[in-house]
Amino acid sequence: MRRIVCALSLPFLLESQAHGSEVFGRFSAGVFTSTETFTSNADGVSENDAQNFTGRAYLRVADIGTDHTEFVGDLRDNYDLFGALNATQSQLAPSNGFQSRQLYVGNFPSKSKFNYEVGRFGLSETGGTYTDGVALQRRQSDSTRVGVFGGLNPFSYKDQLIEYQPNATDWGAYYAYAPNDSLQGRNYFINAAFVEQQYNQDIDRQYFYENFYYQWGPKSRLMLLSYLDFAPTVKVQTASMNWDQQTSLKQVGHLHLLAVDTVTYLRLASIRSTLPSSAYEQAQVYWDFSQGRGSLLQPMLTYGHRELDQLSKTEGQLRYVMNDFADIRFDANFYGGLRNNFVSNDIFVGGGAGFYSSKWEYSADLQYAQEAYATQTLHPITVTANATFVQNRELFYTASVEVAQDENVTIFASFLKLTYRFGSKELAPLRDGAPPRGSL
Numbered sequence: 001m002r003r004i005v006c007a008l009s010l011p012f013l014l015e016s017q018a019h020g021s022e023v024f025g026r027f028s029a030g031v032f033t034s035t036e037t038f039t040s041n042a043d044g045v046s047e048n049d050a051q052n053f054t055g056r057a058y059l060r061v062a063d064i065g066t067d068h069t070e071f072v073g074d075l076r077d078n079y080d081l082f083g084a085l086n087a088t089q090s091q092l093a094p095s096n097g098f099q100s101r102q103l104y105v106g107n108f109p110s111k112s113k114f115n116y117e118v119g120r121f122g123l124s125e126t127g128g129t130y131t132d133g134v135a136l137q138r139r140q141s142d143s144t145r146v147g148v149f150g151g152l153n154p155f156s157y158k159d160q161l162i163e164y165q166p167n168a169t170d171w172g173a174y175y176a177y178a179p180n181d182s183l184q185g186r187n188y189f190i191n192a193a194f195v196e197q198q199y200n201q202d203i204d205r206q207y208f209y210e211n212f213y214y215q216w217g218p219k220s221r222l223m224l225l226s227y228l229d230f231a232p233t234v235k236v237q238t239a240s241m242n243w244d245q246q247t248s249l250k251q252v253g254h255l256h257l258l259a260v261d262t263v264t265y266l267r268l269a270s271i272r273s274t275l276p277s278s279a280y281e282q283a284q285v286y287w288d289f290s291q292g293r294g295s296l297l298q299p300m301l302t303y304g305h306r307e308l309d310q311l312s313k314t315e316g317q318l319r320y321v322m323n324d325f326a327d328i329r330f331d332a333n334f335y336g337g338l339r340n341n342f343v344s345n346d347i348f349v350g351g352g353a354g355f356y357s358s359k360w361e362y363s364a365d366l367q368y369a370q371e372a373y374a375t376q377t378l379h380p381i382t383v384t385a386n387a388t389f390v391q392n393r394e395l396f397y398t399a400s401v402e403v404a405q406d407e408n409v410t411i412f413a414s415f416l417k418l419t420y421r422f423g424s425k426e427l428a429p430l431r432d433g434a435p436p437r438g439s440l
Helices: 002-015 262-268
Strands: 022-038 050-064 069-086 091-106 114-123 129-139 144-152 168-177 187-199 202-217 220-231 235-248 251-260 280-292 295-306 312-322 330-341 345-356 360-372 381-390 395-405 409-423
Touching (some): 091 129, 114 144, 251 262
Antiparallel strands (some): 022 050, 050 069, 069 091, 114 129, 129 144, 144 168, 187 202, 202 220, 220 235, 381 395
16 A cells, blocks of 8 residues: 555656646546355355455656657556465465556657657557667658667566566567548558567567558548467467448448457456356447437347357347437437357347536446356346546546346446546546456
């Protein structure tokens, strides 16, 4: 907890030293709690609880001096009440995961011909790598940039933390093209990079990364993203394609293709999932039929395949969305469908609603299903609710609750977060940490 307090205090200390520069940042503190209660104790216990206290301090000081140098600090802390195994006493003990996510000086992304970063930084142009070292960039034109980077690799695959690792290195080069103005209503950008990561001078991973976006109409666009690994084996680690095509004033078609590795699968799996993590491929096609102002009918088909056990999923769904239902600040959606969900045959229905005002934003979702397995039939109910209160420009609060229940288990999860933001620049809301768990 001491590190959390230090991390949250740092922005105020640095802000006082940066007179004449543009200073902005935020700090947040939150608590996540989850309880799982099982109807049987086949594994010796009937409960599985989790509790985490999190803190984040982010600061950016821009336009320091005549060369427009900037400083960025991003410190995070996660205190896990059940994060370490005490083998002697056969119980879980608290653990603390403090990380300096970013801490660097440089003059990115100024419009100088040559730019640099020195310290610990992340590069989105290379697919989200982190480096304790240096990055050099040359701006070929207003639209084109090329760069190289190298140093120690602080990312730990074991615990997904950014921490000092003396035996791990990474280096690479990237190309970025993003026109400043659109061409006849068309927008596009390209990122491409080659990255090599070593551990004890042996190649740990070597990959090519690309991110491509092209939009040729208000509702017509193509997005491509992929990581093609060359070492330790040749494979596509993660890839996605989203193609949206407007066919008429009232119709838009969508095709989404996805392939993920076992790590990403864990982040996307349902909260009730009991299947082991697996490499996974999915194809999804759906169509938007506009039903008038703010409303649309949306049929959807999904197919997914797990590589580990060769299990597959097939789903058909029909959704009705009302974006301006009853009032301009209220939206709702209703859906239902059938699916062969890897190891069960399901029937499901659900719905959700949202409301916002100048101070409050609410959303809630409810789903009920019947899942027929080989040995039993379950009737899960899943409820989620979210609320955000904006007290003023500097201070806002967020609360989320999720409850999932069936004949075998009851899961209750909640998250509370307080965020304070400050500085001379208006800040857009930022997601902290991983995205919420989805549903494969």
